[in-house]
Amino acid sequence: MAGLLAADGVEQGHLVPILLPRSVDLVVTLLAVLKLGAAYALLDPDWPRTRLDAVVEQLRPPLVVARPGAVAELSAPLWTPAEDGTGEGPARAAVAVRGSDACCVFFTSGTTGRPKGVITPHRATARLFRAGTFARFDRDTVIPLAAALPWDAFSLELWAALYHGGTCVLIGEPFLTAEALRAMVADHGVNTVWLTSSLFNLMVDEDLTALSGLSQVMIGGERLSVRHVGRFLDRFPDTALINGYGPVESTVFTTTHRITAADCARSGGIPLGRPVPGTSVFVLQGSRRCAAGEPGEICVAGDGLAHGYLGEPALTAEKFTEVDIDGERVRLYRTGDLGTRDENGTVEFRGRIDRQVKIRGNRVEPAEVERQIECLVPYVADCRVVPRWNELGGAFELVAFCVPDRTGGGALPDIPAILARHLPVYQRPVDVAFVDSFPLTGSGKLDDRALLASVPKAPVESHHGPIGDPLVHLVAEAFAAVLGSRTVPPDTSFFALGGSSLQAARACTRIGKRAGRPVPLSILYEHASAERLGSWLRSARGTDAVLPPTGDLPPTGDLPPSADLPLTCDLPLTPMELVFLTRHLTAPRDRSGYCLMTWQLHGRLDQDALEAAVAAVHERHQVLRTAFRVDPRPHAEVTDISAPPLELLDARPTVDEAVGALRRLFEEPLEPQDADLWRTALVPVTEPRGWLFGLVVHHIGFDGRSESVLARDLSDAYAGCEPRTAPPTLAERVRLTTAAIAVTDSAGRTERVREEFQDVPQIRWPEGPGPGETGTGHLDVSVPAAVTARLDARGAALGVSRFVVLLSAWADIMAEACGQRDFAVGVPVAERTAPELEQAIGCLINMVPVRLRGAAVGGGEDGIRETGRLVHRAFSRSDVPFTAVAQGVGTTTPGRPPVFQSLFALQDNAPPRLDLPGVVSAFLRQPYAALPLELHLEVWPDENSAGALDVVLSFRRDAVAEATALKLLEGFHDRLALIAAGAAS
Incomplete structure (x- = not known):
């Protein structure tokens, strides 16, 4: 190939445009161009003709390599590789090149109205693969060649493998899909992959299992989503997840960072990391180096720097400057990105200087x-x-x-x-x-x-009638879901409806899951309407066997009918709503039903946008403007009450003092009867400089799952995102939850549960509280990831879940510490039985009592098995409202809660992360202000250490002595260690 190109005029120093698809021909052509000492420029045949003309004119090449008919005639002659791989050109010896010689040209956006060509040398790419670099690149590396051809990430994928004798796997899709990646891992042993942040987010959301089997995942190109990173690390804690940052002027990556779970909670967000080999990074204000933590412009030096911009010497001189650093003249590139650097040299991103x-x-x-x-x-x-x-x-x-x-x-x-x-x-x-x-x-x-x-919302599109074909209906539903539309005309192209390539990939994943067969992205491009893709599905073997009948595919947004429920107001209360309303009316000073959330914020916070986001969430979720009343009977009524204002408090010197100010503010009573359910406030903080954002919501309209929904919707509204599918209204929510409840012999089931708990003994804590003790105490301990893994292994061997193993250990220490072998605990259980309820804010829980006695409180394998049996029986009757059980049981001691006095919970709710553009946020979980029960034990996933657990014990000081609480917590921790040791042996 090199001989053929040379015979047609390619010489050392030429810049050769290549318009070939991903193929063996493409790789051969790249190598041939480099052997001649020339540089290549990969172009996209789908670029508009005017852009291709402009780029080729800048390169001034002797020829353009392309397949026949790929593009019309350009300003240089088209040259086509022989289809049989043969030719008459003379054999050519490789031309000697230096590391500083031009290797490739990448075209990027410019402010002048035409693309900029960035010329990079051989050493800029080669430096990434030196020994001891940020990832493992060797002859065992297998990586998809999937990035867009004109992008410098294509160089990463290609040379990461070939430079050390590894393997590239070619794909035919426009970009890497989840299904294609899964097949490559299984069929070709792919172990390394590069994904843009948005593509990574798509796979995490739609098909997380597609990332199984990888040892290295590199992500970047856009801001990282902490939520998606956290989900990946929870599922794949042993996979290297690497954040890569760098402008094309510094060739692929400038810094990288191996992401850990702890990074998801950093106040500065996930770091950009430390420089790759042969690269130096400075944070400067003008030409002055910034101190650790001081913001400045991120500037790059070293072997990765480009020569400059093709044909633009003035712009090259502006962006590639020389600066005196520590007495040495250094050539560097000014990125326009703002950042800080800590004492260890780790760089964090802080935004852009310009509009890029x-x-x-x-x-x-x-x-x-x-x-x-x-x-x-x-x-x-x-x-x-x-x-x-x-x-x-x-x-x-x-x-x-x-x-x-x-x-x-x-x-x-x-x-x-x-x-x-x-x-x-x-x-x-x-x-x-x-x-x-x-x-x-x-x-x-x-x-x-x-x-x-000011942009008007697009009108809802409609078609001429219901879609009768279930396959077409399935496709239209998936299109509507990813496009955020109510309905989709079946004969209209997905892309004509505004769909992007990433949205198309989401649609393919959803359709493939429901149809029971993969839908390649290329198929959607070829059959872009619901009608055409539905026809393709019908012709694809094996689809009809797994499709539900037409009657099982209701139109998007339809709900089960119920003639017995009103549609607007005066809705019945759920049992737990009634519990919280009763407590509020009988003890208005009680704060155990107040749910407090706080976030520490750093960056350019737009206070007006945050207050507008609060108002948008208030409007989006009916429950936040619902009055809970008892006259003439308990009911809920949606009102038009205004959103709570974002109250701005006086600045506080520390975060702890800001938390105290919020707690004092939120002590003011909420009034569920008047639809006064939540408050928000913002406190400026001096050290470190930033804000503390807090809100309080009454438990009658809120639960643990609601935290992440509220945080997500606040983030969407602040960023000006298009609204997601609306959550169910209060009436729809009642119909959804009612439809999920089993009603067979409900009276008999309730009576049997009452009988089980009628004689449950009350817990007598071994030490009474000290005189005048009030308030709530909190203790915590951590369970390392290795112990957690062995607990899971022990549970698997005995056929029970992690929850059962933990509850068995708790039952053992409770029996020993309190000297009784029969007691009950309450377990909160989510009642989000319909997919639509996952998008709702509300008190969608029930309390399930579990009576622990006999072998269940004796520890050991028998204790774990018996606890599992009791838990299974209790959860099989979780449709019986706890209020119905409590009313029939009562309590023999005034002031004590009926049935159980303690709560046990294994929390699995998604963390409530605020993702505000230009702002770094960290959620600060606050201890409870008050408890409805005497003692709570909660086990949370440790957000700072993948696989580890945080055990938090909260107790009412007027009922439980701190010494008793400490004995219980330490004993629980010791029993977990013993169970883990048994699993290890």
């Missing part, structure tokens, strides 16, 4: 898109392009706002069609809106938020 944004991993300058629109579109006098986060798509998208030229005339042109001819897909705005003028902030800057808020 990443769109699906591609660097985009909004100014370039603005100039293109102004030049290409008639009647546009001025244009501003604003990025908008699309949660469903998992990426930023662009919205263009245009001021019309009043002097022009005629009909408005088809702007999307014009831009499609000139801009690559990731640079095209998803919306184009005309405005009279651009709104400004008080400081005279463009008000991006006001512009985005």
Whole structure:
């Protein structure tokens, strides 16, 4: 191949454009170009013709390598590799090249209206694969060759394998899908993969198991989602998850960081990490080095630096400068990214100096898109392009706002069609809106938020009638779900409806799961409407056998009918809602039903946007504006009460003092009868500089699962994301929960449960409280990941869950410490039986009593087995409301709760993470202000150590002495260690 290229004019120093798909031909051509001492530029045949022309003109090549018919004639002659791999060119010896010679050219977005060519040398790529680098690259490395061809990540995938004799696996899809990755791991032994952050998020959300079997996962290109990273690490704690950061001017990666579970709780977010080999990173203000923790511009030096920008010496001189650092003149690249560096040299990201944004991993300058629109579109006098986060798509998208030229005339042109001819897909705005003028902030800057808020919501599309074909219906449902639409016309292309490639991948995953067979992304591109893809599914062997009948596929959003339930107001209370309302009315000063949440925030917080987010969540969830009343009977009624204001408190010097200020504020009573259910507040903090954001919600409308829903919806609203599918209304929620309850012989079942707990003895704590003891005490201890793993192994060997093993150990120490072998504990159980309820805020729980006696309190294997039997029996009757049991049992001691005095919970709720653009947040779990029971034992996953557990014991000081609580906690910890040791032996 090198001989053939040389015969047609390719020489050392030439820049050769290549427009070939991922193939053996492509890799051979790259190697041949390099053997001649030339550099390659991988281009995308799907780029608009005008962009291809502009790029080839900048390269000034002797030829363009392409397959026949791939592109029309360009400014250089097209050259095609022989299909049989043969040719008449003379054999050529490899040309000697230096590490500083040009290797490849990458084109990225520029502010001038045309793409910038970045010329990088051989040493820039080779430095990534030196010994001791950030990942394992050797002859055993097997990695998909899946990145977009013009992107520098393609170099990472290709040379990570070939540089050390490893293996690349070619894919035919537009990008790597979950199904393709799973097959590659199984069929070809893929062990390493690179994913953009948005693609990583997609796989974690839609098909986490597709990431099984990998030893190394590199992610980056966009901001990382702590929630998705946390889910991955929970499932794959032993897989190396590496955050890679770097501009193309520093070739692929500048810094990397092996992510741990502890990083998910860092106040500064997941770090960018430390420099890769042959690279230096400085944080500068001007030419001055910043102290540890001081923000500045991230600047890069070393072997990874590009030569500069093709044909743009002025821009090269501006961005690649020389600075005196420690007495040495250093050439460096100014990234435009803001960051800090700690004492260990770890870099953290703090935002951008300019407007640049990443769109699906591609660097985009909004100014370039603005100039293109102004030049290409008639009647546009001025244009501003604003990025908008699309949660469903998992990426930023662009919205263009245009001021019309009043002097022009005629009909408005088809702007999307014009831009499609000139801009690559990731640079095209998803919306184009005309405005009279651009709104400004008080400081005279463009008000991006006001512009985005002015975009009208797209009308709901409809079709001519119900979809009768169940396969077409299935596809249309999946399209609607990922696009956020109510309905989808079956004959309209997914992409004409606004779908992106990542949304298409989500749709393929969902359709494949329901249809029982994989749906490659390329098939959706080929059969892009619901009708066509449904027909393809029907022709695919084995689909009909696993499809539900048409009657089992209700239209999106339909709910089980119930003529007995009202649709708007005066809804019956759930048993637990009635419990909390009764407690509020009988003990209005009790604060055990107040759920407190706090986050520590750092960065550029927009207080107005946060208050607007609170209002949006208040409007989204009916339960937050619902009055819970007893006149004339207990019922719930949705009101139009306004959202609580975001109260701004005086600054506090420390986080602890800010927490104290919030607690004092939130001591003010909530009034569920008046739909006064929640409050929010913000406290400036001096050291470290930032804020403490807090809220309190009454338990009557809130539970543990609601925490993550509330945090997610606040994040969406703050970021201006498109609304997700609306949560069920209060009436719909009642119908969903009612439909899930078994009603057969309900009266008899309730009576049998009452009989079981009628004579349960009350716990007599061994030591009474001291005189005048009040308030709530809290103790905690940690269980290491290795112990947790052995507990799980012990449970598996005995055929029980982790919950049963933990409860058995608790029953053992309770029996010993209290001197009684018969008692009950309460276990909170989520009642989110329908998928729609996972999106709801509310008190969707029941309390299930478990009576522990006999062998269950004796420890050992017999104790674990008997505890498992008792738990199974208790949970099989969890549909019996606890209130019905308690009313029939009562208590013999005034002031003591009926049935049980302690709670035992293994918490598995998703952590409530706030993801606010430009802000780093950390959730600070607060201890309970008061307890409804005398003692709570809760076991939480340790967010800072994958696999470890946090055990938190809370107790009422007026009932349980601290010495007793400490004895119980230490004894519980010791018994877990004994069970684990038995598993190990």
